[in-house]
Each structure stands twice: as C-alpha cells, then as structure tokens.
Amino acid sequence: MSTATRVFVARMAGLGVFDPNGDQLGRVRDAVATLRVGRQPPRVLGLVVEVQHRRRIFVPMGRVTRIEPDAVVLSTGSVNLKRFQQRPNEVLVLGEILDRTVTKLEDGSRVVVVDAAMEQSRNRDWVITRLAVRGTTTRLGRRRAVLNQVDWNEVDGLSATQSGQGAESLLAVLAGLRPADLAAQLQDMPDKRQLEVAEALDDERLADVLEELPEEDQINILTGLTDERAADVLERMNDDDAADLLRELPADEQERLLEIMEPDEAAPVRRLMTYGDYTAGGMMTSEPVVLLPDATVAEALARLRNPDLTPALAAQVFVVRPPQATPTGRYLGTGHFQRLLREPPSSLVSGALDDGIDPLSPEATLHQVTRHLATYNLVAAPVVDENDRLLGAVSVDDVIDHLLPEDWRDRDDAESTAANGSAS
Numbered sequence: 001m002s003t004a005t006r007v008f009v010a011r012m013a014g015l016g017v018f019d020p021n022g023d024q025l026g027r028v029r030d031a032v033a034t035l036r037v038g039r040q041p042p043r044v045l046g047l048v049v050e051v052q053h054r055r056r057i058f059v060p061m062g063r064v065t066r067i068e069p070d071a072v073v074l075s076t077g078s079v080n081l082k083r084f085q086q087r088p089n090e091v092l093v094l095g096e097i098l099d100r101t102v103t104k105l106e107d108g109s110r111v112v113v114v115d116a117a118m119e120q121s122r123n124r125d126w127v128i129t130r131l132a133v134r135g136t137t138t139r140l141g142r143r144r145a146v147l148n149q150v151d152w153n154e155v156d157g158l159s160a161t162q163s164g165q166g167a168e169s170l171l172a173v174l175a176g177l178r179p180a181d182l183a184a185q186l187q188d189m190p191d192k193r194q195l196e197v198a199e200a201l202d203d204e205r206l207a208d209v210l211e212e213l214p215e216e217d218q219i220n221i222l223t224g225l226t227d228e229r230a231a232d233v234l235e236r237m238n239d240d241d242a243a244d245l246l247r248e249l250p251a252d253e254q255e256r257l258l259e260i261m262e263p264d265e266a267a268p269v270r271r272l273m274t275y276g277d278y279t280a281g282g283m284m285t286s287e288p289v290v291l292l293p294d295a296t297v298a299e300a301l302a303r304l305r306n307p308d309l310t311p312a313l314a315a316q317v318f319v320v321r322p323p324q325a326t327p328t329g330r331y332l333g334t335g336h337f338q339r340l341l342r343e344p345p346s347s348l349v350s351g352a353l354d355d356g357i358d359p360l361s362p363e364a365t366l367h368q369v370t371r372h373l374a375t376y377n378l379v380a381a382p383v384v385d386e387n388d389r390l391l392g393a394v395s396v397d398d399v400i401d402h403l404l405p406e407d408w409r410d411r412d413d414a415e416s417t418a419a420n421g422s423a424s
Contacts, residue, residue, distance in 0.1 A: 007067050008132065009093045010115040013173045015070065017049050017059070019077030026051035028072055029185060031093040031118070032058065032086070033128055039153035044118050044126035047072070048084050048092070054184045058084045061126045084188060093128070094173055095189045099166040102133070102157040104150060111135035111155070114147070114169040128152055134169075165193070167200035179205070183212035195224040203229075207236035210245070215406060218245050223253075231260035234269070240285045240398065243272035268326070271391075278402055280369050281362030284383045284392035286326045289317045293332060293350035297343045300335055312379040312395035319353055320390050328390040331359060331382055359384045362391055366402055369394055 015028045026049040033042040046060040059079055066073040091097060093116050100113045115132035130149050137146045152158075174182055186194050186209065198206055198221045210218050210233065222230050222245065234242045234257060246254045246269065254273075258266045268286040275281030289303050300317045316336045321329030333353030343352045359382040360372060372381055373396055380395040 006117050006119050006130070008115045008117045009128075010098065010169070010173045012047075012067070012072070013094060014176070015072050017047070017072045017074065019074055020065075021077065023077065025049065025074070025077065025079060026057075029056060030095055030188070032090050033093055033097075034089050035091060035159055041127040041129050041152040042091070044093075044128060045090065048188065049079075050181070050184065051079075051081065054180060055081070056084045056184060056188055057081055086188065086190075092189065092193075094170060095185070096193055097158065098169040098173070100158060101165070102131075102155040104133075104135075105154055105156055109135055111150075112166065112169070113158075117149075131155065165196050167197045170197060171200055179208035180212040183209045183217075186213065187217060191220060195221060199225065199229075203232045203236050207233050211237060211241045215245075215248060219248055223249075227256060227260055231257050235261055235265040238285055239268045239287060240272055240283060240392075243269045243282075244277070247273060247277065275362055278366040279362060280360045280364040280381075280383045280394045281391065283366070283369065283398040283402060284362070284394040285313070285398070286392040288313055288380065288382075288393035290324050290326065290328060290390065291317050291319050291335075291349055292322060292324055293319055293348065295319075295349045296345065297335075297340050297347050297349055297352065298345035300340055300349045301337075301345070304337060304340075310395065310397060312397050313393065315379045317349065318382050318390055318393065319349055326390055326392055327385060330388045331384045331390040334382060357381075359388075359390075360394065361385075366399070370399055370403070373399065 009031045012028045012031070017025045017028060019025055028047050029050045030048040032045045032048060034045055035042050044061055046058050047064070048056050049059050050056050057079060059074065063074045063076060063079070064072060065075045086092065097116055098113055101110055102113060103110055111133035112135070113131050114134050116128050117130040117132070118126050119129045120126050130151055132147065132149050133155070134145055134147050136143050174185060177185065186197060189197065194217070198209075201209065206221075210221065213221070222233070225233065234246070237245070246257065249257075258270060261269070272282065272284070272286065277283075289300075289306075289309070291300055291303070303317065304314045306314070314337070316334050317340075318334055319332045321332065323329055332350065333355030334357075335349050335352050336354060339352050339354070340349070357376050357378075360369060362383055362385065364372070364383075369381070372378070378396075380393045382393050383391045385391055
C-alpha cells in the first residue's frame with residue numbers, strides 16, 4: 001500500500017514501526033514539528049518512536065517510506081538510538097498542540113484542537129495542513145458539540161504559549177498506555193504540559209504514573225498540585241513509594257502533606273519514613289497479602305488473584321496471629337503460590353506454610369536483603385520486628401529499584417546502541 005496522502009497524527013499513536021524486512025523496531029508515540037513564520041503550515045521533522053526499554057528516539061521523516069493504516073515502514077533498519085531531546089524550536093504535535101484552544105478567523109469562534117493532519121508536499125516535506133477541531137453550536141435552544149476540520153491558516157492562537165490548556169484529547173490518545181509507558185511520554189513533554197496532563201489524570205492513574213517517573217519529575221509534578229490533590233495522590237500510591245517521594249521534600253512540606261492525608265493512610269507512610277532508605281524497612285511495603293491461620297487455601301488463592309497486586313507480591317501470602325493489619329501479631333510463616341495450588345481448596349493455609357527461613361529485620365542492609373532473596377530463590381520476603389510481628393514485605397522489584405543508579409530511567413543503553421548501529 002502506498003503512503004497515505006493525509007495522515008492524522010493521533011491515529012498514528014501506537015502504530016508499529018518496521019524496517020524494510022518487516023522487523024518491528026518500535027512504536028510511534030508522537031510527531032515533532034517546527035512552527036514557521038506567519039501562517040505557514042508547520043513542517044513535520046520526524047517521529048518520536050519508542051524502542052526497547054521504553055527509550056524514545058527521533059526518526060526523521062526522510063526515513064519514512066510508507067504510512068499504512070496499521071504500520072509505519074522505514075527505508076532502513078539502522079536508526080540512531082540516542083534518547084530524543086526536544087529542541088527549543090520544536091513542538092510535539094500530540095503533546096503540545098492537542099487540546100489547544102484556538103480562534104477561527106472566519107467567525108471568531110473558539111474551538112479546541114483534537115487532532116492534526118499532515119500531508120506530503122511536492123518537495124517531499126511533510127507539513128501539518130489541517131486541524132480537527134471541536135466547537136459548540138446552539139440549535140433549538142440546546143448547545144451541542146460539533147467536530148469539523150479547518151486549514152492550519154484558518155485559525156489563530158497556535159504560536160503563543162497558552163495557559164490553562166486542557167488535556168482531554170491527549171489523554172484519549174494515551175488512554176491505553178501502561179503507567180510506565182505513559183510516564184515515559186510525560187518525560188518528553190515540557191514542564192508546563194507535563195503538569196497539565198498530570199492535573200487531568202484521576203488520582204489512581206496519576207499515582208501509578210508517578211511511581212514510574214524519575215525522582216525529579218515526581219517532585220515537579222507533586223509540588224505543582226494543590227496540597228489537597230497531592231495528599232489524595234499520595235494516599236493512592238504504594239506506601240513505600242509514597243515514603244520515598246516524601247523523603248525528597250523539605251521537612252515542613254512532608255509534615256503538611258502527611259497532616260492532610262487520612263490518618264490510616266499516613267500512618268504506614270510515617271512508619272516507613274523512620275527507616276533508612278537502603279534498609280529492608282525503608283524498601284518494604286506494609287501492605288502484602290496477610291492472612292490469619294484459620295483462612296483456607298481457597299481464600300488465599302482468591303486474595304492472590306487481585307489484579308492490583310504486583311507479580312512479586314502475588315507470589316505468596318504471609319500468615320500471622322491477630323491482629324492482621326501491620327504491624328501484625330506473631331509471624332507464623334509464608335504460603336507460596338505454587339504450594340497453595342497443590343493443596344485442597346478447603347484445607348487451612350496454616351498447613352501449607354514455609355516456616356524454615358528466617359525473616360528479615362527492618363535494619364537489614366540492601367546487601368543483606370539481596371543475598372537473602374538470591375540464597376532462597378525468593379521474589380519477596382517478610383520483614384519482622386524484635387517481637388516477631390510482621391511489619392511488611394520487601395520484594396525483588398523494590399531491591400532492583402535501589403540497586404540501579406538513580407537516573408536509570410534516563411540512561412541510554414550503550415550496548416544496544418552499539419549492537420544496532422546508528423544513523424544521522
């Protein structure tokens with residue numbers, strides 16, 4: 001199929017990017033354009049493509065040979081794997097143009113941009129020629145939303161920075177992304193747009209995304225929210241991630257946000273903040289799957305089916321004496337998922353416990369935790385106090401986060417770059 005003559009950028013989001021041999025290199029995440037003087041349509045410079053390890057790279061439009069309904073095909077499989085960095089004169093079509101409020105020159109009405117169409121000119125350059133816009137009309141006394149298309153030069157208001165820009169159309173494009181992928185998309189946006197998108201996300205979604213962002217971006221977004229909204233988002237984060245984030249704020253800001261949080265949500269976060277960052281207590285979550293000894297295997301398996309659990313926390317249950325909330329009564333042992341699958345559903349979980357491995361103390365160092373998990377082939381381990389009360393569990397993903405350098409999300413993979421080659 002030949003290249004489409006007019007392509008709407010929002011419809012390209014998520015399309016696979018393939019080399020001439022049909023091997024997939026990544027997926028389209030945005031298009032990069034440069035605004036020009038007057039009302040000349042912007043020139044599209046290239047595509048932001050997400051490749052392995054969620055790294056986003058720049059692919060010039062000159063490398064694009066075909067844009068099909070379900071794929072973008074390049075002229076070569078050799079691409080520059082350097083992380084995409086936006087230049088001052090560049091704009092992200094999806095990240096910055098969508099949701100802009102502009103004025104139609106024809107009648108002065110205000111409309112919102114919901115998509116942008118690019119076409120190839122005679123000199124083979126790609127330019128943004130048309131915009132899909134949403135406005136309102138009044139008919140029979142009722143206001144109705146209207147969607148139509150206009151030429152780029154038929155509207156005003158796209159060149160200046162706009163405050164209070166919405167994010168509805170952009171979020172519709174990004175709706176299917178996993179939190180880690182949405183976080184990577186946010187990293188490529190200017191600070192202003194990043195905060196606008198964060199404000200438009202619901203608390204649960206924003207909490208998931210914050211957990212995947214580098215520390216600097218986490219702080220910028222959290223401090224850009226109102227205190228009440230920030231506290232709501234912190235309540236929905238995993239308590240260990242919330243504690244890590246709060247540790248990076250000044251003491252007075254920490255206390256202010258903790259005071260606004262619900263007491264039962266703030267209490268475990270306060271407790272985690274008392275431990276060192278690189279200790280079992282500092283890395284653990286205080287919300288693993290905890291059961292009392294009279295629970296059945298069927299109940300245990302039902303709890304482990306919770307889709308909100310990470311794979312590491314869903315690999316076992318921890319059995320304790322009452323009370324069940326951390327810090328619990330005396331820790332009795334761990335029921336591993338594989339063992340539970342081999343037991344009759346009606347049998348008690350207390351009869352399928354592994355109690356032969358000593359739990360960790362909250363003061364255990366990162367090195368000690370790492371050796372413990374590796375020695376016993378565990379994906380999570382219980383953490384108990386001096387009275388054998390379960391405080392929480394530290395999982396392998398928590399350990400990996402602390403073993404990697406702080407800026408690991410921003411680093412390019414040098415080995416991948418060398419293996420795949422690069423092109424200017």
